[in-house]
Amino acid sequence: MRSLHPMTSQPPAAQFKQAGAPGWTDPDAAEFVGRLQALGSHALVANVEAQALVEQAGGHPLPVIVTDGAIGMSYVAAPHSAYALYPRAELDLVDLGWMRIPAGAAIAAADRLLRSLDINRAVQIDNWLLSTCLHGDWKGEGLAELRQRLAARFPGHYLLIRSVDDWSCPELTAALRGDGWLLLPCRQIWVTDDLERDWAVRKSVKNDGRKLAQSGLVVEDVARLTNADAARVAALYAMLYIAKYSTLNPQYSPRWMQLAVECGLFHLRVARDADGQIMAAVGIVARGGIATNPMMGYDTQRPQSDGLYRIASWLVGDFALRQGLRLHGSAGAGHFKQQRGARSEIDYMAIHAAHLPATRRWPLKGIAAALETLAVPQLKQRML
Known part of the structure; x- marks a missing residue:
C-alpha cells in the first residue's frame, strides 16, 4: 500500500499521524462478502436484509447483493427507497x-408503481452497500455472460447496477447500453476533475485548511480500528446521516466500520482532539483513479463555528490530491461543493429485466422516459 506524502495542500499548523503507512488498494470482494455471510447483513447495516455472494465478470470479482422484495430498507439495497421513500422524505427538507x-x-405514483413491480426483488451487481459504488477497473468485461448466469439463477429478480455514469465509468456505461440495460436517472452528483487545478487553489479550500490548522485537531490515517474508535466513528456517522438527514441512509454498526477498514473497503481518516477523542471521520474509497467518501461523520453537538464539516470535507480532498485521484463527491451539498471546484453530472441505476414478464418489464421504460423528460432537466437547471 502506498503511503501518503506531504503536499502543498497540507495546512502548516496541522498535525498528521500515520499508522502503518496506509494508502489505498482495491477492496477485497471475497473478504467483504465472507464477512457479510458470516455475520449477516442486518448485524452490519441495521436497515439492510440481504444475501451476499461473489461473482466473476471478465476476471473481476464482484460482490452481488440479493434482496427479496422487502420495503423500507436503505436505498443502498432497495431501489424503491431510492426512487420513492427517499424523495418523499426530501420533500420536507426542500x-x-x-x-x-x-x-x-409524482412520488406517490412512483411509490405505488414500484411496489406493484416488486422492484426490490433484485440482484445487485458490484454493490458494496455504499452510497456510491465505484466500479474501479471493471469496464463491462464479461457482462453478458454474468447477466445470463444471474438471470438463470434468479429468474424472478431484476438485475441492477448502481452508480453508473459517463464520468466515473464511461466504458461500463457504454457496455450496459450495448447489452440492452435500461438506465434510470437517479441522482445529481458532484465531481472534480483535477484537484490541483480545481480544488486546491480555491479560497474556500484554503480557508478550510486554515480552520483545521487552527483547530488543534490531529489528523490520523487509521490502519486498525479499535472497538472504542469503531463505536465512536459509527456514532459520529449516525449523528450526521441518520439523525440529521434520513433513516433511509445505511445504518452502519461499529462492526461495519471495522470490516470496512480491515478488508480495504475504505481508507479511514480521523481528526482527534487533545484528549484523543475522534471529532470527525471520513471513509474514502479509491478505485480506478477516483476517490469518493461514502462515510463521513462529525460531532454535530459541537458549535458550527468549529467547522467540523469543512474539516471533514477537506480531509477527503486532501487525500485525493495527495494520491493524484479525481474526486466523486456523491450527491447533496451542491453549493458547498461547487464553491470547492466541483461540477455536476447525472448518476444512473442500470436495470435489466428482459427475462421477466412484460408486466414487470415495460412499466420501467415509462419510468425511465418520465425521469429523463421531467427530472433530468430540473437537475441540469440546478447545475447552472
Whole structure:
C-alpha cells in the first residue's frame, strides 16, 4: 500500500499521524462478502436484509447483493427507497414552492408503481452497500455472460447496477447500453476533475485548511480500528446521516466500520482532539483513479463555528490530491461543493429485466422516459 506524502495542500499548523503507512488498494470482494455471510447483513447495516455472494465478470470479482422484495430498507439495497421513500422524505427538507404538490403526486405514483413491480426483488451487481459504488477497473468485461448466469439463477429478480455514469465509468456505461440495460436517472452528483487545478487553489479550500490548522485537531490515517474508535466513528456517522438527514441512509454498526477498514473497503481518516477523542471521520474509497467518501461523520453537538464539516470535507480532498485521484463527491451539498471546484453530472441505476414478464418489464421504460423528460432537466437547471 502506498503511503501518503506531504503536499502543498497540507495546512502548516496541522498535525498528521500515520499508522502503518496506509494508502489505498482495491477492496477485497471475497473478504467483504465472507464477512457479510458470516455475520449477516442486518448485524452490519441495521436497515439492510440481504444475501451476499461473489461473482466473476471478465476476471473481476464482484460482490452481488440479493434482496427479496422487502420495503423500507436503505436505498443502498432497495431501489424503491431510492426512487420513492427517499424523495418523499426530501420533500420536507426542500422548498419547492408551487412544485411541491405535483412533485408529491409524482412520488406517490412512483411509490405505488414500484411496489406493484416488486422492484426490490433484485440482484445487485458490484454493490458494496455504499452510497456510491465505484466500479474501479471493471469496464463491462464479461457482462453478458454474468447477466445470463444471474438471470438463470434468479429468474424472478431484476438485475441492477448502481452508480453508473459517463464520468466515473464511461466504458461500463457504454457496455450496459450495448447489452440492452435500461438506465434510470437517479441522482445529481458532484465531481472534480483535477484537484490541483480545481480544488486546491480555491479560497474556500484554503480557508478550510486554515480552520483545521487552527483547530488543534490531529489528523490520523487509521490502519486498525479499535472497538472504542469503531463505536465512536459509527456514532459520529449516525449523528450526521441518520439523525440529521434520513433513516433511509445505511445504518452502519461499529462492526461495519471495522470490516470496512480491515478488508480495504475504505481508507479511514480521523481528526482527534487533545484528549484523543475522534471529532470527525471520513471513509474514502479509491478505485480506478477516483476517490469518493461514502462515510463521513462529525460531532454535530459541537458549535458550527468549529467547522467540523469543512474539516471533514477537506480531509477527503486532501487525500485525493495527495494520491493524484479525481474526486466523486456523491450527491447533496451542491453549493458547498461547487464553491470547492466541483461540477455536476447525472448518476444512473442500470436495470435489466428482459427475462421477466412484460408486466414487470415495460412499466420501467415509462419510468425511465418520465425521469429523463421531467427530472433530468430540473437537475441540469440546478447545475447552472
